Amino acid sequence: MNTDKCLELDGSTKCISSTKDIRSEIKCNHSTEILVIGTSAAGISAAYWLRKSGRKVILAGTAMPHQSGSGRITANIANPITCSYYDMSDRIGVKKAAKVLKSYKNALEWTASVIRQEAIQCGYKEVKSYLFPCADEDDSRMDKEYATARSLRLPVKMLHSIPSCKTAENKKCLQLSRQSQFDAASFLNGLLKAFIEQGGVFFDHSNVEKISDQGADINGYFIQSDHIVLACDMLINKLPQFSARLNMQKTYRIGVKIPKGTISFGFWSETRPLYSQLVSGPNHNAVVEALDSQYDLLTAEALYDTSARYAPETEKREQRMEKLALWTKMHFPSFTAADCKWSGEIMRPCDLLPLIGRSSAGGNIFIVKGSAVNEISDGALGALIIKDLINGKRNSCEKLYDPSRTPLRKAEEDTSEIRRASLDKARKWLAWDISTASDLPDEEGRIITAGDDKIAAYRDKSGKLHLYEGTCPHSGMDLEWTCNKKSDKFSKTYATLSIL
Numbered sequence: 160m161n162t163d164k165c166l167e168l169d170g171s172t173k174c175i176s177s178t179k180d181i182r183s184e185i186k187c188n189h190s191t192e193i194l195v196i197g198t199s200a201a202g203i204s205a206a207y208w209l210r211k212s213g214r215k216v217i218l219a220g221t222a223m224p225h226q227s228g229s230g231r232i233t234a235n236i237a238n239p240i241t242c243s244y245y246d247m248s249d250r251i252g253v254k255k256a257a258k259v260l261k262s263y264k265n266a267l268e269w270t271a272s273v274i275r276q277e278a279i280q281c282g283y284k285e286v287k288s289y290l291f292p293c294a295d296e297d298d299s300r301m302d303k304e305y306a307t308a309r310s311l312r313l314p315v316k317m318l319h320s321i322p323s324c325k326t327a328e329n330k331k332c333l334q335l336s337r338q339s340q341f342d343a344a345s346f347l348n349g350l351l352k353a354f355i356e357q358g359g360v361f362f363d364h365s366n367v368e369k370i371s372d373q374g375a376d377i378n379g380y381f382i383q384s385d386h387i388v389l390a391c392d393m394l395i396n397k398l399p400q401f402s403a404r405l406n407m408q409k410t411y412r413i414g415v416k417i418p419k420g421t422i423s424f425g426f427w428s429e430t431r432p433l434y435s436q437l438v439s440g441p442n443h444n445a446v447v448e449a450l451d452s453q454y455d456l457l458t459a460e461a462l463y464d465t466s467a468r469y470a471p472e473t474e475k476r477e478q479r480m481e482k483l484a485l486w487t488k489m490h491f492p493s494f495t496a497a498d499c500k501w502s503g504e505i506m507r508p509c510d511l512l513p514l515i516g517r518s519s520a521g522g523n524i525f526i527v528k529g530s531a532v533n534e535i536s537d538g539a540l541g542a543l544i545i546k547d548l549i550n551g552k553r554n555s556c557e558k559l560y561d562p563s564r565t566p567l568r569k570a571e572e573d574t575s576e577i578r579r580a581s582l583d584k585a586r587k588w589l590a591w592d593i594s595t596a597s598d599l600p601d602e603e604g605r606i607i608t609a610g611d612d613k614i615a616a617y618r619d620k621s622g623k624l625h626l627y628e629g630t631c632p633h634s635g636m637d638l639e640w641t642c643n644k645k646s647d648k649f650s651k652t653y654a655t656l657s658i659l
Contacts, residue, residue: 513530
């Protein structure tokens, strides 16, 4: 049984599993069968499952799960309701869509069984989810969604009002049952403890310096490995063979404490045609979950596609937060004002399916790259497929999620929009006046101003100047330069950007 303690985040309290006794840093060279890099949901799930199959596994990550992005979300193990069933079937075909949903169902069942077997205290429960049309779509959209969902044999029911949405009583929506909800940090910490108890090795504070088919250099030491699993978004996003397959999205979230029992636990998600996402506005979704003995937590999200033709950069962060608050108030009248706000940028595969498999044909490096929207379910799905591939077993979904798959025509169209947006940003950066950084010493940084923009400038030890946007994408606040020096045998200087 796991020991629980409380972690305070943004003024709210979350229950997580104690991990004080499993922290460890790499202090020498190692050799293993499988090296998993990343304490994401995918990384921990893959490490657990591979160790369970009898393999010698080392898991290396930069942070504990509750400190990483995976630990700061609520786990929504559900059918991928954040996209349209109708559009998904249209894009990839009914047979492939059915296979996608079956694979997610398997991931859901696997996660539930692990929680039971390992006695992980994470507040697991089954809830309902609701899919409804966005404001500029009529009910005919839901008729298409319902017909598609039925053809895919989903446990779906058509309702003529959206539960808990008082201002949308006459709108059709789809209700899906047996969706699962639990606290991500507690689940991942429990899974990590189970991995270690089974003989797995975990190193945190791991700075990956180089990766090859022989292993990886981490914190100045070398870990030799027969197989490597990359489950770290920061590393995967930088790989040129995958960057063109990823779409950047901006997410804005607000949370509010509501009296216990005001709204039933569950998920609410808009369905919006893909072309509409690129033209008119964001997708919205909401989650109601348990918080403490007195309150529940209502979280609402607006997800913007940064490749959109409506020039999203013209809107400031606070404007989008205000629009999200209005949407939340319209759908959930009990909402008054946000207790916390959060925003950020996420990378998502262009065709909305995770990238799972070998990074190159016949290679021994595997990747798992899903969507932050479905991170827990994508992580579980990736673990099941990677486990089979490394153990030499065929998996019926390996071609469906193969990272080297040829993008669909519509996905290529989406990618052209991303490239156009990236080019616009590049032109903007080229127009910056960076003369004030000309005297910047090596291995030093500075915040400089160029017109209305703030730029974070850093010159590395070779004299090369690096430029970054000087505003935090999560909080919208300006950055300042801080330099933290650590004296170790490599005499390295660790420079970071921190929020003012």
